[in-house]
Each structure stands twice: as C-alpha cells, then as structure tokens.
Amino acid sequence: MSTDEMKMDVRQMKSGGFIKQPEKDTFVARIHVYGGNIEADKLLKAAELSRKYGRGYLHLTFQQSLEITGLDVSRVSEFYKDLDAAGLTMANCGPKIRAMTACQGCKVNPYGVVDAPGLAAQADKMFFGREMPAKFKVAYSGCPIGCPNPQENDIGFHGMVEPELDAGLCNGCTLCARLCTSRGGDCLVMDEKTNLPVRDDSKCVYCGECIYCCPTLAMKTKRAGHAVYVGGKHGRFPRWANRVADFVSDEDTFELIEKVSTWYKTNAKRGERLGTAIDRLGLNKFRKEVLGDKYKTAHKWDREGSRPEGVKYRVLHTWDSE
Amino acid sequence: MNKEMSKPPMQADRFLDLSGVACPTNWVHAKLVLEEMEIGQRLEVLLDDGEPIRNVPRSVKDDGHKLITVKPDGDQFRLIIEKATE
Numbered sequence: 001m002s003t004d005e006m007k008m009d010v011r012q013m014k015s016g017g018f019i020k021q022p023e024k025d026t027f028v029a030r031i032h033v034y035g036g037n038i039e040a041d042k043l044l045k046a047a048e049l050s051r052k053y054g055r056g057y058l059h060l061t062f063q064q065s066l067e068i069t070g071l072d073v074s075r076v077s078e079f080y081k082d083l084d085a086a087g088l089t090m091a092n093c094g095p096k097i098r099a100m101t102a103c104q105g106c107k108v109n110p111y112g113v114v115d116a117p118g119l120a121a122q123a124d125k126m127f128f129g130r131e132m133p134a135k136f137k138v139a140y141s142g143c144p145i146g147c148p149n150p151q152e153n154d155i156g157f158h159g160m161v162e163p164e165l166d167a168g169l170c171n172g173c174t175l176c177a178r179l180c181t182s183r184g185g186d187c188l189v190m191d192e193k194t195n196l197p198v199r200d201d202s203k204c205v206y207c208g209e210c211i212y213c214c215p216t217l218a219m220k221t222k223r224a225g226h227a228v229y230v231g232g233k234h235g236r237f238p239r240w241a242n243r244v245a246d247f248v249s250d251e252d253t254f255e256l257i258e259k260v261s262t263w264y265k266t267n268a269k270r271g272e273r274l275g276t277a278i279d280r281l282g283l284n285k286f287r288k289e290v291l292g293d294k295y296k297t298a299h300k301w302d303r304e305g306s307r308p309e310g311v312k313y314r315v316l317h318t319w320d321s322e
Numbered sequence: 323m324n325k326e327m328s329k330p331p332m333q334a335d336r337f338l339d340l341s342g343v344a345c346p347t348n349w350v351h352a353k354l355v356l357e358e359m360e361i362g363q364r365l366e367v368l369l370d371d372g373e374p375i376r377n378v379p380r381s382v383k384d385d386g387h388k389l390i391t392v393k394p395d396g397d398q399f400r401l402i403i404e405k406a407t408e
Contacts, residue, residue: 110380173392179376212380215389 013076016129017090025073029053031066031083032091034128035102035120035140036148038066045086053079063137064101065091092129095271097136097261100124105142106159112142113159113208113224119250127257133268133277137233138257144181144207144227151241151305154274155260156229157253160206160246162222162298163199169218170196176210176219202299203311206246226253228295229305230260230286231275239275242283243305245295256295263290333391334366334402335359341398345373349381352403356387359405364390369399 019028031046038046046066050058053075054068061067071079083090091099102120106112120140127138139148141158150156172195180188187203188210190196197210197219206227211219225247232241248256260274263286268277278286299308338355340348352367359365369375379401382389386407393400 110384171391174394175375175379175392178394209376213376215379215383215392217383 016092016094016096018071018076019067019093021069027071027073027076028059029068029071029079029083030061030091030093031068032089032099032128033065034099034124035117036064036104037117037121042086042088046088049079049082049086049088052082063091063098065099093135095132095134095136097127097130097132097138099128100138100140101148101153102140103142103147105140109142110212111145111208113161114140114142114157114226114250116140116142116148116157116159119157119253123254123257126254127261130261132261132265134271134273136261136264136274140253144205150227150229150232152232152234152238153229153241154231154233154264155257156232156241157226157248158229159224160227161208161211161224162201162204162206162247163208163211163219164222165197165199166218166220167194167196169216171216171218172196173215175213175215179209179213181205181207181209203308204298205307206298223247225249227305228253228256231273231278233273233275239273239279240304241275242278243297243301244287244291246298248295252295256290259290334364336363336365338365338367340367340369340374340378342370343374345377346381348374349378352378353385356403356405361405361408363405365403365405367401367403368395369401371397371399375399 017030017032019030021028046058046068050056050068053071055070059067059069100120100123102116103109104112105116105118106114123138137153139150139153139156141148141150141156143159146158150158174190177188177190177197186200188197188199191198211221227243228245228248229241230244231239233239264274264277267281268274301307302309336355336359338352340351343351348369352365355365369378379389379392382403388404388406390402390404
C-alpha cells in the first residue's frame with residue numbers, strides 16, 4: 001500500500017466510527033443504527049461485511065449500534081465502498097451527538113405511549129454527528145418504565161399519559177384502583193359513596209396503567225407527551241439526570257435537543273459532560289436559559305424524578321416487594 | 323392446572339381456571355376456549371393477581387371482546403368475558 005493510499009484511509013477514518021483495537025493496525029468499525037431498529041436486509045449485509053473484513057461476528061453495542069471487529073487498516077477504502085453499496089453508514093465516537101436510541105415504543109409495546117423509535121429516527125436525521133464538548137447521548141423511551149434508561153442519558157425522554165374518568169362508562173369494578181402504579185400512594189382510590197375511582201393528580205406518575213386495564217374504556221387519555229431528563233450519564237462517575245419538564249410534545253423534543261445541545265456547546269468546558277456542566281453552573285441557570293417559561297414539570301418531583309416530592313409509597317402487591 | 327370444570331357456574335356458559343398459569347399462556351388458553359364458543363356467550367376465568375390481572379383484561383379488550391365483570395376472589399380475580407367477535 002502506497003503512502004498516499006494510507007493517507008486517504010486515515011482521512012476517511014477521521015469522520016468517525018473507527019476504534020483502535022489492541023492489535024497493530026486493527027480497528028473496530030462501528031455501523032450506524034438509530035432508534036434501535038435495522039432493516040433485515042441491511043443486517044444481512046452487515047453480516048456479509050463482517051465475514052469479509054472482520055472476524056465473522058457482530059458486536060451489539062450498548063448504544064444499539066453494530067460493530068465489526070478485526071478490520072485491517074489497509075482495507076479501509078475497500079470497506080467503505082462495500083459499506084456504501086450496502087446502504088450502511090458509519091456511526092461515530094468521540095465528542096459528538098451519538099446515534100439516538102429507543103425502545104420499541106407504542107406501535108409494538110402495549111405499555112407504550114409514544115412512538116419512541118420513530119422519533120429517535122427523526123431526531124437522528126436532525127442531530128446525529130454534531131460536534132459537542134464531549135459525548136452526547138439521547139434516548140427515547142415509550143413509557144415511564146424507561147427501558148432505554150432515559151435517566152442515564154444527556155437528554156432522555158419517556159412517554160407519559162394523564163388519565164381522565166368518564167364516570168358514565170364506569171361499572172365500579174375497582175381494577176384501576178388495585179393496579180395503580182402509584183402503589184400505595186393513594187393516587188387512585190374508590191369512593192365508597194359513588195363507587196367511582198377518584199384520582200389525586202398530585203400523586204400520579206402518569207403511567208397509564210388505569211387506562212390500559214379499564215374493562216369498560218371509562219378511563220381515557222386526557223393528555224400525553226414526554227417527560228424530559230437532562231444531564232444523566234453512566235461511566236466512572238455516574239450522574240442521575242434531572243427531571244426538568246413533563247408532557248412535552250413530539251416536536252418540542254426536537255426543539256429541546258436543539259436548545260440543550262446549543263447551551264451545552266456554549267457553556268461547557270472541553271471534555272465536560274452536560275451533567276457536570278449543570279452541576280458547575282447550577283440547575284437554575286440551565287432552567288432559566290434553556291427551559292424558560294415554556295417547559296415545566298407536572299409536579300415537584302423527588303431527586304430521582306420518579307415520585308412526586310413528599311408522597312410516601314407502601315408496598316401493596318406481592319410482585320412489588322423485590 | 324388449566325382445568326375446565328364440567329359444570330360451569332351460573333353467570334357464565336363456560337369456566338376456566340387459570341390459577342398458576344403465567345402470561346401470555348393464560349390468555350392463549352382463554353382464547354382457545356372462546357374460539358369454541360358462540361358470540362354472546364360468556365366465559366368466566368379465575369385469574370391470579372400480579373401480571374395476569376394486569377395483562378389479561380387488556381388482551382380481552384384488544385381482541386374485541388367485552389369484559390362484563392372483574393371481581394376479587396381472595397388472592398385471585400374472577401373475570402366474566404362475553405365473546406363479541408370471531
């Protein structure tokens with residue numbers, strides 16, 4: 001291989017997605033997957049690339065991308081051509097906005113409130129690869145169960161839904177009050193006189209369990225949207241995110257990614273993650289400059305962002321006692 | 323475990339004891355019985371607390387049947403399902 005060819009390869013590799021392995025001249029190639037879904041045909045092509053350039057297997061990364069291991073530096077140009085022909089692109093690494101992650105969302109999972117993978121795919125088109133002071137991760141979860149760990153991302157979203165009772169349809173079966181996730185927070189209790197469930201909004205976690213279980217469709221959706229977490233990370237110094245807004249619309253999740261990443265770029269030091277910058281500069285400054293009056297939380301949440309502040313929960317059901 | 327009583331209770335045409343049957347197998351058993359029934363007939367199921375009572379009522383609705391009653395019975399629940407669609 002000529003020096004020119006080698007230079008060409010190194011230049012291409014700078015666009016990102018290659019990670020040096022301990023062996024000489026050997027790299028991991030990280031393939032871009034967004035929203036946690038990849039077309040079956042593309043996956044087959046990725047498998048072919050692994051057979052041709054790698055070691056015959058694909059690694060599933062924790063950020064939902066695919067990695068081919070064992071790529072020799074002399075074959076990078078050739079690899080790029082095949083990658084392009086397969087309709088695949090490289091993911092990234094380093095101080096950039098990473099591939100957007102998501103769970104299956106409402107189109108697949110019965111608990112889902114929002115189309116997490118669809119929104120992640122849209123957000124990925126808009127923001128993937130932008131230069132940042134350090135890595136910047138975004139996760140979309142369909143519901144408050146939060147399988148994509150929204151609280152451990154620089155920005156994390158999870159779907160949430162506020163229920164509303166149509167009393168005329170209720171037959172007083174008590175199922176919603178029994179299954180209420182605000183377990184023992186007395187969020188949803190049966191009124192003995194009317195035999196109707198009464199919801200205390202100040203204790204609600206907006207999971208939608210009462211809507212899903214209702215046999216007569218009496219419990220309806222009043223409003224739905226996204227909870228917003230910022231500044232979360234794992235790693236050597238993990239930081240649990242701050243819950244900063246609730247019932248945000250699909251479109252406004254994009255506006256928030258734009259605003260938060262811009263604030264982060266302006267205010268953070270090189271190499272400093274968003275959560276660290278928030279701790280250094282204060283959450284109040286962040287709220288004022290990014291959220292303004294537009295974005296608010298439905299309650300004052302506890303530091304974990306999971307329970308309304310001051311509400312005590314007791315264990316009601318055996319399956320909750322773990 | 324999944325025994326169907328020969329003599330169904332008064333409220334329903336058929337009865338299915340789903341005690342100890344995990345999700346989603348419990349709903350599959352119920353569906354098999356519902357398939358044999360006529361539209362308008364009622365199936366009573368005995369269901370465990372926990373995941374089963376969270377999931378089965380929802381599956382009943384999603385499949386287009388009517389959930390007539392949900393009654394607690396000790397640690398379990400009795401559901402009466404009316405077959406509303408084929």
